[in-house]
Amino acid sequence: MGSNEPSLNDRFFLSCDINLPLTVRIDGLDGEYPASSASDLDRELTADSANSVLDDSRPVPELYVECVLYLDGIKFGLPTRTRLASVENPFCWNELVTVSAKIRDLTQDAQLALTVWDVSQPRIEIAVGGSTLVLFNRKDRLKTGKQKLRLWRGCEADGSSPTSTPGKVPKHERGEVERLEKLLNKFERGQLPRMDWLDRLALREIENVKLEESKRTGKTNLHLVVDLRTFEHPVRFQELGSHMLTNPPIFSENELVTVGDPEVGRANPSENKQLKLARVDRAVFDRDLKPNSSEKKALQKILKHPPTRILSGDERQLLWKFRSSLKMDKRALTKFLRCVDWSDAQEVKQAVDLMKKWAPIDIADALELLSPVFESEEVRAYAVTVLGRADDDEFRCYLLQLVQALRYERSDKSHLTFFLVDRVVQSPELSSFFRWYVAVELQDPSYARRFYCVYDILEDALKKTPAGVEQWENMIRQTELTAQLCSIMRDVKNARGGTKKMIEKLRQLLTGLLSELTYFDEPISLPLDPTVMITGIIPSESSIFKSTLHPLRLTFRTKVGGKCQIIFKKGDDMRQDQLVIQMVSLMDRLLKLENLDLQLTPYKVLATGQDEGMVEFVSSTSLAQVLGDYKTIINFFQQYHADEHGPFGITAACLETFIRSCAGYCVIMYILGVGDRHLDNLLLTKDGRLFHIDFGFILGRDPKPFPPPMKLCKEMVEAMGGAESEHYGRFKSFCCEAYNILRKSSNLILNLFHLMAGANIPDIASDPEKGILKIQEKFRLDLDDEEAVQFFQSLINDSVSALFPQMVETIHRWAQYWR
Missing domain, CATH: 3.30.1010.10 (Phosphatidylinositol 3-kinase Catalytic Subunit; Chain A, domain 4)
Structure with a gap:
């Protein structure tokens, strides 16, 4: 019977379909390396260093390998390092290193720059040698299996294209030893047929040739042996997004999809050429190019996208096409920078030059440019200059997130690092908070080194003046x-x-x-x-x-x-409470800027460690105790603000404070998705302010089944005179007004949460992307202001009419009693 199934020899994978991280196992060094003295290698490494002096009492070498990914000659992501290896374990790491990219993200000229460093000398790092591994061969196949890379002694690996430190010796430089090494690599990868008796003779002869060569030249070549991931079939390079499959495959962690027909997924050459030509810089043409009415509508729609939205190919192309005409619109810069192909050096140069001529952007947009989405040092440095416009009050609102943004910098001593230190040392209050935020991050082993560096820079900056000391x-x-x-x-x-x-x-x-x-x-x-x-x-x-x-x-x-x-508190992670209160404080500021004071109580919270912290004590009574002792909220207020001529026998000011604070917290707790609300974590002050405490569940998480959209119990509505009273109407009016004000600042709030994605805050760390999208969903950016008012009023009505939460409240009260 005939079959349409391709033969095994015809099967292959496309690189753009492999959603797996790029990994490489660093095996060890091959060749002689001096173990205990400053022999010829040390002298060779330091021959060009006039300031380096090493003696023969050099300690035992301690080596590690640094791995950096380069895409088209541009550094991509952060360097990855192995552990230290010493002579006791003869420079054998056998360690799997995961690079900050997936195989589908690789370009045709992707390469790994691997440098072996010796850190046995105090405060000195010596480059033992570097080597660059090109990931795709001449046939555009991804290299797999063991690779023996030549180390260029005393050099740091060069990631440019072409590289000056190739792992494979160029043909014109190859001698007999290099030719044999290439064959030996193929043999070890199983690409040559095996014959035991002949293999033993051949291997012995190869060792003799290498020994003779080392005697003749007086030195031995040093190689780094690495092992690349292998696949069932060859992996052919295909640019991400340049092909469309009828049924796109869905990959699990250990699943690959075989593509049988080599014609499937092959891009149309004419379309490819058109896309390339569309991005060719024609300066005069682009400067005068203006969008027509339909293109203007499309561009305006793109500019309204939230920062979480991923741009489609057509949207990216449209932004690039009209980049010159958009530069006077400050909203467009972040969208334009998202459409740039950062692996194309020419595009990067054009984008950076245009960025400097763009209309000054808002600080909220600058925060977006510091997110992990943007790795370009020029873009991040530009964002730092914009942040310099913030006054101390505004700067304090973002300081927690700016410390987290240090995780996404390419180096320990970045523009952002020195900007933050220079800014906070001018204020004892800011420098104190900054130091505590950094001190907490020192407990994260993944970034401890970076934050220790920041800590040292802050200390040095403060100790320059007597007041700082x-x-x-x-x-x-x-x-x-x-x-x-x-x-x-x-x-x-x-x-x-x-x-x-x-x-x-x-x-x-x-x-x-x-x-x-x-x-x-x-x-x-x-x-x-x-x-x-x-x-x-x-x-x-x-x-x-x-x-x-x-x-x-x-x-x-x-x-x-x-x-x-x-x-x-000790034994509780206060960082989540700290974040929520920071957001309450920020939203309070945003509302007051619009002349809406909702009598919020953003009490202070500071995490002094990953399981400890301080909280400001606010004299207040839980709603559960108020209802237990006084039966109603109004009776409680009458004890402190009685007024026989006022509404319900209390002063108008006290009732107004209560109504406003209820409205403010209903809106904010809804946006942040705060859960586990019960009458013991809703507090009342004597002057009428209601506020929330204990934020162990946020972003939609709630231990109770069927939670209402917001915590608005019937006792709170009764204190306003019931659902038909004018006071309850004012409450709903305050809610809708606050909701629309905060919706205007949705980009700022989403950007701040995006910067917190790397923090080890429980409800964010579990799924950062999902959590941010939940907040975005709460803003209902698809609605206009009038529709948003109707939407929020329906939420209030649903919350008041929810009967099931009242049953849960009764159960909780009994649990509290028996505890």
């Missing part, structure tokens, strides 16, 4: 204080007898062994608010909360004779 010493005392508080918590938790015994233990420690904490030798700036100088803890006014983690409630004396209270 004093400020740095104050920061060190802050760290010592938090360490002592952690120690107190450990001791207190060991006390038996419940919360009352723990409180006694706390006060005993503060008046006994740790009495120095009651009166500091020198005032310390409070980490939560560096403008407040504290002088000691008041034991009699400090306590412990009755909860699982038993957080401390500490009362400090201040330098001006006042008091301040904080909550210190």
Whole structure:
């Protein structure tokens, strides 16, 4: 029977269809390397270094391999390093390295630059040798299997095209040894037939030839052996997006799809040529080119896309075509930069030149340019210059995300690093927050080296002035204080007898062994608010909360004779709470800029470690306790703001504050997708402000089934006079007005969350892309303002009429009682 199935020899994979990371196993060095003395190699490596002096007492070599991916001669992603290897394990790493790119992203001229570094000398890194591996051969097939690469002694690997450090010796430079090495590589990869008795003779003879060559030249070639991923069939290069399959394959982690017909997926040569010609720089033509009416509509539609939207091929082409006419529109720059082919050096030059002539962009757009999407150093440096326009108040709103943006820089000492340090050292408050944000990131092993570098740069910058030295010493005392508080918590938790015994233990420690904490030798700036100088803890006014983690409630004396209270937690990741409160503070600022004050309470939160932190204590009562003690919210307000002539027997100001704060938190908690809302984490102050605490679930996560869109219980509606009252109508009006104001700043909020994608915050780290899209969905950017008002009013009605959450609330109250 005949078959249409292709033969095994005809089968291949297309590189653009392989959604797997590029990996390479670094095996080890092949050849002699001096192990314990500064022999000829050291002298050879340092012959051109006038400032390097090595003696014969050189320590045991410690080597690592640095791997950098280059696409068309341009560095792509961050370098990847192996562990250190020493002579005890004779320079054999046998380590799998994953490059920051997928096989489908590779270009035809993709190559890996591998450099072996020796770091045995203190504060000196010596390049043992470098080699560049071209990933596709002359037949456009991806190289696989073992590769023995020649190391160019004393040189760092060159990623340019053509490279000056090729792993394979060029034909015109090859001698007999190189010819035999090439054959030996093929033999080891199984590309040559094997015959045991003849192979042994041949291998012995090859070793003799290499030995004779080393005696004649006086030196031995050094090679780096690496192992590339192998596939069932050959992988042929195909540019991503240049072919269309009738049924696009879906890949799992360990699944590849075989394409049988070699004609399938082959691009139309005339179309390819047209696309290339469309991007040829015709400066005079492009400068005068104007879009017609339909093209203008298409461009305006593109400019309204949120920053999370991936541009299609047609959209990218349209932006590139009219790039000159768009440069006066500040909204268009980020979209234009997304359409640039950053692997094309000519396009990159045009884009960077045009970027410098573009209309000044907003700070929100500059934050987008610092996201992981943009790797170009010129683009990121441009974004930094735009950030310089922000005043201190605005800069403080973004500082947390700007520290996270350091993860996406190409080097430890980037433009952003020095900009942040130069900016924060001008303000003791900013420098204190910056240092804590960096200190927390030091605990992330993946980026510890980078943040240690930032930490050192900050220290050096502060110590240049006497005031800075004093400020740095104050920061060190802050760290010592938090360490002592952690120690107190450990001791207190060991006390038996419940919360009352723990409180006694706390006060005993503060008046006994740790009495120095009651009166500091020198005032310390409070980490939560560096403008407040504290002088000691008041034991009699400090306590412990009755909860699982038993957080401390500490009362400090201040330098001006006042008091301040904080909550210190250990055993809980405070970074998520810190992010939510930062967003509440930012949204409060955005609303006030539009003359809408919703009486929010953005209390301060500071993570001082990955499982510890401080929270500002706000005198308030939980809604559960209010309803338990006073039956209604109005009865609670009547105790403090009674007015027989006011609405419901309370002052109009108190009711107005309550209505506004309810509206503000309903909108913000809805946008951020805050879950696990119950009456114990909704608090009321005596002056009428309602606010939320404990943000263990965000971005739509909720431990309770069928949660309402927002937390608006019937007791809150009753406090406004019911669903038919004019006060409830004002509440809904405030909600809709706030919602539309915040929708205008959706790009800013989405960009800030995008910068947090690399942080190890639980509800973001699980799926950053999905979390950001959930926030985008909440903004309903497809609606105009009037439609958005109708949409939000329907959300309020759905939340008020939700009966099931009331059942859950009853269950939760019983659980709290028995606990």
